[in-house]
Amino acid sequence: MHGPSGTREPVERPAAPCPAASIRVERLKRRADFLRAARAQRRATPGFILQARRRGENEPDEGRIRVGFTASKKVGGAVQRNRAKRRLREIARLELPAHGRPGWDYVLVGRREVTASRDFATMREELRRALEALHRNTREGK
RNA sequence: GCGGCGGGCCGGAUGGCCGCUCCUGCCCCUUGUGGCAGGGGAGGAAAGUCCGGACUCCAGGAAGCAACGGCGCCGGGUAACGCCCGGCCGGGGAAACCCGAGGGAAAGCGCCACAGAGAAGAGACCGCUGUCGGCUGUCGCCGGCAGCAAGGGUGAAACGGUGGGGCAAGAGCCCACCGCGGGACGGGCAACCGGACCGGCACGGCAAGCCCCGCCGGGAGCAAUGCCGAAUAGGGACCUCAGAGGGCCUUCACGGGCCCGGGGAUGCUUCCUCCCAGAGGUCCGGGUUGGCAGCUAGAGCCUGCCGGUAACGGCAGGCCCAGAGGAAUGGCCAUCGAACCGCCUUCGGGCGGGGAACAGAAUCCGGCUUACAGGCCCGCCGCGCGC
């Protein structure tokens, strides 16, 4: 991206409620979970759409972060869809352990063209901001 | 050197850091959704799902008939094919070469619009010829009868073509050549090719219209199928096959054996083997939404030799080459880098920009078809120049 001087990306700011480093991120598999997440909150970014939902008290896996990925046929052919999912998986892997919250479900939805081609560092930044916005929104709402 | 034709192959490279998945080995006071190390990890089309198989279930197999579907020059290859190779015939091209669903229209039915006189075993509109009559000075015109089908015209197609003889005018009426039909004989495994001689021409097209002939095909599909676990009340209602049969031998009896009969696929029928005294289906209610096998060693890949014009086959040696399951094979960076664009050029190239097509396994193979930036190699044809 930049010249050779661009050493590393900005050092990650220790998020306020920094969770345990060994936190696991589970994969969302059930259709019902996807539907519930879609009905909860959402936030659109240029590269993807983030849906998020805090699980109820009696749901299992209390301390876990769960995440699912959606890339429908609208995103493109198999190549575009898989590429979009791979990149979404990667930003989730890099950002969610530090910036996600335990007990939440997240779903990342791919968009046509953009998800597969947008600058990677920018998408990471957008995910951090979207997570922050949704969490703040919930605190104020409740 | 230029233009063209055919075939084969490749389809970004190297390294670093961080991940995913499978396999193997090791480690553990954390036997876990664990850790560490090493190794494997998309394609020529993985695609469309258009053919052919393997495999599994419908119990296994063989045969006939009917229906339906597919295929269709000949020979070969193959597990098989609608694929491939070689050949034949027809068409295109100056050639290399390319294209062809290419059996049967003298078994039958059907169709051939419009135009045209006439469209299937047809026809006489304009015409041509003779003769008779009328008109007329003549050329000629009109009408009747008889003969003709050459010329004009229509059409996609008009019942051989060209030239000559012949005739009142004409016509395969006769002749030559070409075409067509038959064909002794010769060549070829065959499709087919050549063809002495004979026939005077009769036999239009469409079968990707019905059809006839020959060949092939039972159905469903890895969400097939098998096993384990968990859960529940192995619950309830209804329906189907059905006859829970008969005889004989043996035994005191229980039981066993044989025969007839019944059932066990998904058109009907026959035969052989095997199996059965229970099996199957629908609906209501409840539970589960897990795991394992199938799952990758195969019509496999590489090399060499041999057979074959070739497709391909045989033998020997070597190799192990993705196995996921909301679905791995990735992300980022650096260097090198093709197309393409700009500038310079001593036409060899140099400098800068630029950054890689179509597309991703889902049971597995053999084909076909379609998409594809660009590059490499081989062979052939034509033209020009030089030796």
Added chain:
RNA sequence: CGGGCUAUGGCGCAGUCUGGUUAGCGCGUCCGUCUGGGGGACGGAAGGUCGCAGGUUCAAAUCCUGCUAGCCCGA
């Protein structure tokens, strides 16, 4: 994995099986007339590579083959 349907003027549909004559119908569009104007009625007109590419045939929207796009079933 298996099966089916559709594509025709701007829109909705016929025609395709059984090939041929002007590819037709309704709505819409445009022009004109009636009205002071609008609406409406009447008269007239324009507008179609029949999804794409090959093939069969004298002739193809129609028959055959291969593609493309959209939709719907079943396991």
